[in-house]
Amino acid sequence: xxxxxxxxxxxxxxxxxxxxxxxxxxxxxxxxxxxxxxxxxxxxxxxxxxxxxxxxxxxxxxxxxxxxxxxxxxxxxxxxxxxxxxxxxxxxxxxxxxxxxxxxxxxxxxxxxxxxxxxxxxxxxxxxxxxxxxxxxxxxxxxxxxxxxxxxxxxxxxxxxxxxxxxxxxxxxxxxxxxxxxxxxxxxxxxxxxxxxxxxxxxxxxxxxxxxxxxxxxxxxxxxxxxxxxxxxxxxxxxxxxxxxxxxxxxxxxxxxxxxxxxxxxxxxxxxxxxxxxxxxxxxxxxxxxxxxxxxxxxxxxxxxxxxxxxxxxxxxxxxxxxxxxxxxxxxxxxxxxxxxxxxxxxxxxxxxxxxxxxxxxxxxxxxxxxxxxxxxxxxxxxxxxxxxxxxxxxxxxxxxxxxxxxxxxxxxxxxxxxxxxxxxxxxxxxxxxxxxxxxxxxxxxxxxxxxxxxxxxxxxxxxxxxxxxxxxxxxxxxxxxxxxxxxxxxxxxxxxxxxxxxxxxxxxxxxxxxxxxxxxxxxxxxxxxxxxxxxxxxxxxxxxxxxxxxxxxxxxxxxxxxxxxxxxxxxxxxxxxxxxxxxxxxxxxxxxxxxxxxxxxxxxxxxxxxxx
Numbered sequence: 001x002x003x004x005x006x007x008x009x010x011x012x013x014x015x016x017x018x019x020x021x022x023x024x025x026x027x028x029x030x031x032x033x034x035x036x037x038x039x040x041x042x043x044x045x046x047x048x049x050x051x052x053x054x055x056x057x058x059x060x061x062x063x064x065x066x067x068x069x070x071x072x073x074x075x076x077x078x079x080x081x082x083x084x085x086x087x088x089x090x091x092x093x094x095x096x097x098x099x100x101x102x103x104x105x106x107x108x109x110x111x112x113x114x115x116x117x118x119x120x121x122x123x124x125x126x127x128x129x130x131x132x133x134x135x136x137x138x139x140x141x142x143x144x145x146x147x148x149x150x151x152x153x154x155x156x157x158x159x160x161x162x163x164x165x166x167x168x169x170x171x172x173x174x175x176x177x178x179x180x181x182x183x184x185x186x187x188x189x190x191x192x193x194x195x196x197x198x199x200x201x202x203x204x205x206x207x208x209x210x211x212x213x214x215x216x217x218x219x220x221x222x223x224x225x226x227x228x229x230x231x232x233x234x235x236x237x238x239x240x241x242x243x244x245x246x247x248x249x250x251x252x253x254x255x256x257x258x259x260x261x262x263x264x265x266x267x268x269x270x271x272x273x274x275x276x277x278x279x280x281x282x283x284x285x286x287x288x289x290x291x292x293x294x295x296x297x298x299x300x301x302x303x304x305x306x307x308x309x310x311x312x313x314x315x316x317x318x319x320x321x322x323x324x325x326x327x328x329x330x331x332x333x334x335x336x337x338x339x340x341x342x343x344x345x346x347x348x349x350x351x352x353x354x355x356x357x358x359x360x361x362x363x364x365x366x367x368x369x370x371x372x373x374x375x376x377x378x379x380x381x382x383x384x385x386x387x388x389x390x391x392x393x394x395x396x397x398x399x400x401x402x403x404x405x406x407x408x409x410x411x412x413x414x415x416x417x418x419x420x421x422x423x424x425x426x427x428x429x430x431x432x433x434x435x436x437x438x439x440x441x442x443x444x445x446x447x448x449x450x451x452x453x454x455x456x457x458x459x460x461x462x463x464x465x466x467x468x469x470x471x472x473x474x475x476x477x478x479x480x481x482x483x484x485x486x487x488x489x490x491x492x493x494x495x496x497x498x499x500x501x502x503x504x505x506x507x508x509x510x511x512x513x514x515x516x517x518x519x520x521x522x523x524x525x526x527x528x529x530x531x532x533x534x535x536x537x538x539x540x541x542x543x544x545x546x547x548x549x550x551x552x553x554x555x556x557x558x559x560x561x562x563x564x565x566x567x568x569x570x571x572x573x574x575x576x577x578x579x580x581x582x583x584x585x586x587x588x589x590x591x592x593x594x595x596x597x598x599x600x601x602x603x604x605x606x607x608x609x610x611x612x613x
Contacts, residue, residue: 040116049082256280
């Protein structure tokens with residue numbers, strides 16, 4: 001087995017890495033009951049069926065091959081599909097180190113695996129004949145229940161999730177969220193997102209996880225940002241946005257399990273879904289219960305279930321018909337609008353969900369106040385200044401408001417936009433001259449009183465502004481940091497270059513692509529580096545034989561020991577090892593009922609004893 005293959009196998013297994021110094025320790029760790037039970041519990045029915053058949057055959061005296069396993073599957077009347085997949089399933093199990101493939105095509109089942117599988121067959125695991133049997137038939141009950149109300153409730157939940165996800169992306173577009181060293185978003189950022197989305201604080205982690213899995217937000221360093229895919233997603237219609245989230249939910253379910261559930265052409269119930277999952281993962285365990293709980297929670301949030309009872313959209317999604325599922329849910333979504341009411345108090349009221357493109361444009365120079373079916377925004381001097389800094393003009397803002405208004409543009413709002421545009425740039429921020437080092441940013445204004453106000457403003461203390469002239473301040477922070485500090489403090493600030501030309505800045509930053517996973521350390525690689533050092537040692541094989549014999553002596557097992565004879569032939573002895581010392585084995589010969597002492601150098605191989613020995 002190559003190093004890469006072994007590394008992949010170890011990555012798929014759960015075992016205690018402490019105290020492993022060589023291959024023998026690794027073998028012991030992988031054959032502990034806890035490690036084997038962890039691997040067996042996660043096998044789906046086809047893999048578990050093949051392992052059960054192989055473990056049962058391993059108790060016989062005949063050598064086992066993949067052909068023998070296929071023959072046994074046919075004898076048990078397994079489906080033709082399962083028999084055809086036998087070779088691939090054997091390879092998968094070998095990749096998990098639950099089977100061992102010989103160079104001559106033989107298949108061996110480690111004794112520890114046999115001990116963890118065979119005694120459970122017919123107890124907490126089905127018999128091999130039941131494991132290879134096809135899925136039970138589906139009895140479709142006549143369901144005359146009117147599910148319109150359930151469909152409406154599911155659509156409400158789905159739309160709420162879409163809206164909350166869009167607000168999460170918008171919040172990260174304005175200000176990234178910091179990831180804690182121990183994992184999870186910082187508390188201030190979590191509270192900010194909870195307020196923006198209207199969700200309870202304890203639901204923010206699930207919302208962020210869902211958006212991350214869909215690729216809508218991504219992490220760069222210690223901060224979470226809106227991704228390019230997220231920026232495109234928020235501009236789509238509600239049905240397309242829901243479809244992406246539902247696709248991510250579906251992708252977490254193994255394809256064979258989806259096919260199993262999809263055979264139910266009628267309504268799908270929670271009990272039926274649990275039965276299908278339990279049938280597909282017979283060994284199950286707490287990990288399966290936790291996975292089902294999370295899937296059920298996500299299904300409720302996406303409108304695929306109501307109070308954890310699946311609705312029709314769930315069956316359609318599992319069957320792969322996302323277009324139809326999205327269309328059926330979208331039929332109950334609130335209708336989007338393209339017109340708003342502009343109020344004299346500088347508020348903007350949308351009588352329904354505003355079309356995504358219009359909503360994104362309006363957010364550029366207005367702040368969201370209320371986010372529900374009827375959203376509200378507020379225009380202020382600071383928000384208009386933000387829009388002007390991003391490239392808007394007084395004329396473009398007035399023109400846009402006029403195009404979406406049902407009531408025209410009120411005079412107070414028009415005056416605010418005009419006045420904000422007039423004052424825009426009263427404070428300018430630029431890169432400091434090299435002679436001003438260590439200062440990195442310079443702030444100037446033609447109004448010395450305004451400069452004095454900036455100097456004493458307590459809200460600007462973090463950027464450490466210091467006077468360098470009647471009309472000038474310096475800061476050791478970069479220009480963009482100083483610019484946004486002044487903008488947040490509601491000053492009419494503009495960024496400029498060295499020639500005095502106004503620069504357009506936007507706080508809205510996208511993460512171009514999901515970051516490459518950091519590699520603080522590869523525990524599997526480090527483990528292999530340590531234990532493979534002695535792989536080329538010629539004494540390794542003899543040491544491994546000694547380790548097997550010592551283990552058999554401790555557990556009082558009987559083994560088949562192949563011994564090299566003087567003439568070059570080999571002979572098999574049925575021995576019960578008693579001790580290994582000084583390079584020699586002392587064991588009881590079960591057939592001759594005598595004690596034998598053999599040099600380890602004469603032992604060619606060690607294997608399990610035949611069944612019944």
